[in-house]
Amino acid sequence: MSINEASRAYGAQKSSIREISAYANARKAEIGAENVFDFSLGNPSIPAPDAVRASIERALALPATQLHGYTPANGLPAVREAVAASLCRRFGEKTASAGDLYLTCGAAASLSITFHAIVNPGDEVIVIAPYFPEYRVWIETSGATCVEVMADAKTFQIDVAAVAAAITPRTRAIVINTPNNPVGSVYSRENLDALAAALRDAEKRLGTTITIVSDEPYREITYGAEVPWVPALYDRTIVCYSYSKSLSLPGERIGWVLVPPTNPEHDDLVFAVAGAGRKLGFVCAPALFQRVLADCVDCPTDVEAYAENRRALTDGLARLGYEFIKPEGAFYLWVKALEPDAGAFFERAKALELLPVPSDSFGCPGWVRVGYCVSHETIVNSMPAWEKLAASYR
Amino acid sequence: MSINEASRAYGAQKSSIREISAYANARKAEIGAENVFDFSLGNPSIPAPDAVRASIERALALPATQLHGYTPANGLPAVREAVAASLCRRFGEKTASAGDLYLTCGAAASLSITFHAIVNPGDEVIVIAPYFPEYRVWIETSGATCVEVMADAKTFQIDVAAVAAAITPRTRAIVINTPNNPVGSVYSRENLDALAAALRDAEKRLGTTITIVSDEPYREITYGAEVPWVPALYDRTIVCYSYSKSLSLPGERIGWVLVPPTNPEHDDLVFAVAGAGRKLGFVCAPALFQRVLADCVDCPTDVEAYAENRRALTDGLARLGYEFIKPEGAFYLWVKALEPDAGAFFERAKALELLPVPSDSFGCPGWVRVGYCVSHETIVNSMPAWEKLAASYR
Numbered sequence: 001m002s003i004n005e006a007s008r009a010y011g012a013q014k015s016s017i018r019e020i021s022a023y024a025n026a027r028k029a030e031i032g033a034e035n036v037f038d039f040s041l042g043n044p045s046i047p048a049p050d051a052v053r054a055s056i057e058r059a060l061a062l063p064a065t066q067l068h069g070y071t072p073a074n075g076l077p078a079v080r081e082a083v084a085a086s087l088c089r090r091f092g093e094k095t096a097s098a099g100d101l102y103l104t105c106g107a108a109a110s111l112s113i114t115f116h117a118i119v120n121p122g123d124e125v126i127v128i129a130p131y132f133p134e135y136r137v138w139i140e141t142s143g144a145t146c147v148e149v150m151a152d153a154k155t156f157q158i159d160v161a162a163v164a165a166a167i168t169p170r171t172r173a174i175v176i177n178t179p180n181n182p183v184g185s186v187y188s189r190e191n192l193d194a195l196a197a198a199l200r201d202a203e204k205r206l207g208t209t210i211t212i213v214s215d216e217p218y219r220e221i222t223y224g225a226e227v228p229w230v231p232a233l234y235d236r237t238i239v240c241y242s243y244s245k246s247l248s249l250p251g252e253r254i255g256w257v258l259v260p261p262t263n264p265e266h267d268d269l270v271f272a273v274a275g276a277g278r279k280l281g282f283v284c285a286p287a288l289f290q291r292v293l294a295d296c297v298d299c300p301t302d303v304e305a306y307a308e309n310r311r312a313l314t315d316g317l318a319r320l321g322y323e324f325i326k327p328e329g330a331f332y333l334w335v336k337a338l339e340p341d342a343g344a345f346f347e348r349a350k351a352l353e354l355l356p357v358p359s360d361s362f363g364c365p366g367w368v369r370v371g372y373c374v375s376h377e378t379i380v381n382s383m384p385a386w387e388k389l390a391a392s393y394r
Numbered sequence: 395m396s397i398n399e400a401s402r403a404y405g406a407q408k409s410s411i412r413e414i415s416a417y418a419n420a421r422k423a424e425i426g427a428e429n430v431f432d433f434s435l436g437n438p439s440i441p442a443p444d445a446v447r448a449s450i451e452r453a454l455a456l457p458a459t460q461l462h463g464y465t466p467a468n469g470l471p472a473v474r475e476a477v478a479a480s481l482c483r484r485f486g487e488k489t490a491s492a493g494d495l496y497l498t499c500g501a502a503a504s505l506s507i508t509f510h511a512i513v514n515p516g517d518e519v520i521v522i523a524p525y526f527p528e529y530r531v532w533i534e535t536s537g538a539t540c541v542e543v544m545a546d547a548k549t550f551q552i553d554v555a556a557v558a559a560a561i562t563p564r565t566r567a568i569v570i571n572t573p574n575n576p577v578g579s580v581y582s583r584e585n586l587d588a589l590a591a592a593l594r595d596a597e598k599r600l601g602t603t604i605t606i607v608s609d610e611p612y613r614e615i616t617y618g619a620e621v622p623w624v625p626a627l628y629d630r631t632i633v634c635y636s637y638s639k640s641l642s643l644p645g646e647r648i649g650w651v652l653v654p655p656t657n658p659e660h661d662d663l664v665f666a667v668a669g670a671g672r673k674l675g676f677v678c679a680p681a682l683f684q685r686v687l688a689d690c691v692d693c694p695t696d697v698e699a700y701a702e703n704r705r706a707l708t709d710g711l712a713r714l715g716y717e718f719i720k721p722e723g724a725f726y727l728w729v730k731a732l733e734p735d736a737g738a739f740f741e742r743a744k745a746l747e748l749l750p751v752p753s754d755s756f757g758c759p760g761w762v763r764v765g766y767c768v769s770h771e772t773i774v775n776s777m778p779a780w781e782k783l784a785a786s787y788r
Contacts, residue, residue: 002512002566002603002630003659003666004536011669047458056454064441070644105499105647105676112675118396134672141673142398172396209396236396250464251681253499265397272397275405278528279535281506282499286680287645 010137016361017041017133024355031353037382039356039370042181042331044248046305046373052247055295059288067291071284074274075103075256082294083256089298091229096258100266102273103285103293106253107217107242108134109277114213114238114257115142115173116276117269123172125213128158130182130334130362130369132215135175144172148363156185156325156334160194167202173211174199178227179218179329182362182369186225186328189233196234209265212237217255218330220246220301223310225328231260238269243293245330246301254289306331309372312379320383320390331373334359337366338393348392352385404531410755411435411527418749425747431776433750433764436575436725438642440699440767446641449689453682461685465678468668469497469650476688477650483692485623490652494660496667497679497687500647501611501636502528503671508607508632508651509536509567510670511663517566519607522552524576524728524756524763526609529569538566542757550579550719550728554588561596567605568593572621573612573723576756576763580619580722583627590628603659606631611649612724614640614695617704619722625654632663637687639724640695648683700725703766706773714777714784725767728753731760732787742786746779 014022017040024038059067074080080098087096104110111134119125121143127135129148139146149166152159163174176195178187187195199210214230214237231237242255259269284290313333317324323336335356337345342358342365349356349368359367372379408416411434418432453461468474474492481490498504505528513519515537521529523542533540543560546553557568570589572581581589593604608624608631625631636649653663678684707727711718717730729750731739736752736759743750743762753761766773 002605003662004511004514004670007511007669007673008662008666009669010672011665011667041464043459043463045459048462052462053454053458056450060447060450064447065437065439065642068442068446068643068645069437070435105680108675108677110675117398117401120398137673138675211396248459249462251462251678251684253677253680268397268402271405272402273405275401275403276398278404279401279531280674281502281504281532283502283647284645286499286647286683288682289680 015133017357020355020357027353034381035353037354037378037385039354039372039374042371042373043250044245044373045375046248046302048248049296049299049302051296051299052249052292055292056288058295059291068287071287071290073277073284075101075285076290079103079290079294082297086297087258091232094261095229095231096260099270100259100261102257102277103290104255104257104277105282105285106244106255107215107240108138109253109282110240110242110255110257111135111213111215112138112141112280113273113276113282114240115139115144116280117272118211118238119144119172122170124168124170125172126163126166126174128176130359130364130367131175132177132181133361133363147171150364151183156180156183157187157191158195160191160198163195164198164202167206167210169206169208171202171208171210173213175213175215176230177215179222181218181330182332182357182359183325183334184327184330184332185325186222186227189226189228192228192230192233199234209236213240214238215240217242217245221303221306221331222329223303223307223327227329231262235262235264237263247296247299249289252286252289254285254293306373309374309376309379312376313370313372316379316383317386320387322386322390331371333370333372335368335370337368338390340366342366342368349389352388354382354385354389409527411751414749414751421747428775429747431748431772431779433748433766433768436765436767437644438639438767439769440642440696442642443690443693443696445690445693446643446686449686450682452689453685462681465681465684467671467678469495469679470684473497473684473688476691480691481652485626488655489623489625490654493664494653494655496651496671497684498649498651498671499676499679500638500649501609501634502532503647503676504634504636504649504651505529505607505609506532506535506674507667507670507676508634509533509538510674511666512605512632513538513566516564518562518564519566520557520560520568522570524753524758524761525569526571526575527755527757541565544758545577550574550577551581551585552589554585554592557589558592558596561600561604563600563602565596565602565604567607569607569609570624571609573616575612575724576726576751576753577719577728578721578724578726579719580616580621583620583622586622586624586627593628603630607634608632609634611636611639615697615700615725616723617697617701617721621723625656629656629658631657641690641693643683646680646683648679648687700767703768703770703773706770707764707766710773710777711780714781716780716784725765727764727766729762729764731762732784734760736760736762743783746782748776748779748783
């Protein structure tokens with residue numbers, strides 16, 4: 001055997017989200033796309049802004065050796081300057097400079113690189129459940145243990161007391177994701193302030209350091225809620241970003257890691273992020289889409305389409321008596337299953353061609369995630385099936 | 395401290411190739427680009443073929459959500475089919491099918507993923523020195539030990555007896571790179587056959603399995619030599635490829651890993667490669683450039699420009715009395731330093747504005763690598779400096 005068993009297992013075990021999505025596609029081929037209500041994936045349903053295409057066309061005028069050549073490992077300086085300038089305009093003048101940014105092949109790369117930059121074998125990293133299941137894969141691959149702390153059962157804000165209780169001398173980091181996948185919650189300033197205070201308190205008590213890894217691909221997709229800038233609340237923060245959702249470019253793999261200048265270990269962390277990228281086999285972020293960023297970093301995200309879907313879905317499900325967490329951001333609705341076993345509830349939904357994702361996939365029982373980054377018709381036309389599903393429980 | 399020290403060190407320690415290249419750029423700004431002879435980098439000097447631009451323009455006509463959306467983790471099926479069909483046309487009808495291919499973010503990703511797919515902590519991986527220095531980084535990150543075996547001192551073919559002597563019960567893989575960076579050699583069929591026989595013999599003797607990892611980004615850049623298809627000579631092979639050199643797309647990060655159907659652990663390895671990609675934070679290869687592959691997989695590489703550079707450089711240096719390995723592939727000339735210490739020789743060259751890379755960077759003393767993926771003028775105009783350098787040793 002010349003095989004790494006952990007790698008084989010990660011390859012053989014499909015993500016349940018991808019499995020439901022594959023089933024949806026097969027089912028659509030069988031009975032017609034209009035008869036299957038696929039709420040499984042987080043693939044943006046609104047197209048990339050026109051500015052992206054214009055930027056690509058402009059880039060094609062460059063000499064090809066320049067356009068497609070290697071860039072520095074952390075990205076083209078002009079692109080990092082444009083991103084830093086945008087962050088400064090939005091969050092304050094000393095938020096970031098070009099040297100604080102490391103451009104990546106998307107959010108997965110940002111997070112994987114960050115974990116490899118900060119943890120050592122034996123460390124613990126806290127995640128707030130329900131959580132994006134790949135967090136566990138990347139945390140474990142970096143050599144750390146993934147420690148789940150359930151969010152507040154009512155509000156799905158961070159349960160700060162539970163986090164404080166879970167911290168040990170080995171706790172090296174906590175991952176937060178706001179706006180949140182899968183719940184759609186946005187952590188309030190009060191909630192984040194309380195978290196920051198609890199972490200500072202634990203650091204002092206234990207003589208350790210705890211980093212917040214702030215995973216923010218949904219920052220631009222909100223429905224009125226404020227999304228506080230985490231490094232302004234807690235120094236020891238690293239921000240992971242991706243343009244997959246804000247510019248609808250998930251397949252192009254482009255994002256960044258920011259080590260804010262206020263992070264007390266800034267200089268070492270900038271090296272550690274670059275070194276982690278190098279170790280894992282990342283050479284540079286795709287060059288053409290680096291250039292697209294320089295042009296499109298301030299393009300507004302067309303949130304209105306998601307807002308309409310959100311309205312139709314929440315109004316419809318409320319009318320039918322479903323309980324859910326009112327989404328303040330991202331494009332997911334977290335709906336309470338009508339029986340304790342989310343898997344069994346999912347099977348009944350599936351029989352009606354409704355395909356959400358059961359919450360067990362996210363480390364939490366009793367709910368389903370309904371992704372509303374779909375066509376508006378899918379939402380409207382799914383309502384009779386949701387009605388039948390509810391009726392089947394009466 | 396919330397830092398992984400190995401990552402910090404990998405980030406702080408620059409590759410010497412990149413350092414020389416940075417010095418070259420600074421020096422050009424100082425004394426004029428035409429007065430600096432920068433032979434340090436492997437950035438292709440010929441542009442991507444026109445078909446690449448045409449393919450991008452064609453792709454832009456697709457709906458943006460389709461064009462830029464997530465692809466399957468192993469890549470778009472139609473693209474993998476196109477690559478597999480091309481391999482079958484070139485190397486025989488059962489060479490590959492779509493399911494054997496995993497598209498990657500370039501050669502670095504292909505290699506890093508392959509090592510994580512096959513090795514376990516404590517394993518040893520053999521590299522043939524001189525070798526691309528990042529091999530060591532990725533091998534060590536996967537948990538294995540990097541074991542250097544010097545190539546034949548005269549021909550720079552694989553020294554099969556030395557490889558056989560280096561094999562232990564822990565040897566899990568050997569990396570070969572033909573056409574070779576940094577030497578420009580191409581391993582002959584006889585040489586590869588002898589290697590295969592030695593590996594089979596060691597497997598039998600030790601009761602272990604040894605994989606050939608064949609790193610082939612320079613396969614298309616040859617000057618008449620045959621580049622044998624390694625899986626046809628040795629079953630337990632994995633092929634790593636990239637379009638960085640053949641299509642001049644190094645910044646776009648696009649390549650693949652092939653688990654040939656003849657590999658005795660094929661099915662498990664296909665899973666292990668996918669799982670290793672997932673573990674490391676690769677979600678899919680950049681979507682737009684996946685589509686470019688489908689159109690351009692059979693585009694011929696414009697080798698003639700490199701061939702002219704090779705002629706000018708080898709003719710010129712031969713006239714001046716330099717010793718070198720006649721390059722049969724890639725775009726590097728391996729030139730014997732005029733004193734035993736390649737670093738000291740490099741310093742004298744540098745004083746004359748000649749910037750090759752000393753061979754110590756590649757795990758081998760006494761030579762320099764001269765990258766001739768530069769403009770033809772750079773080669774012609776560098777000759778007086780090479781002459782002065784030689785004269786300074788008389």
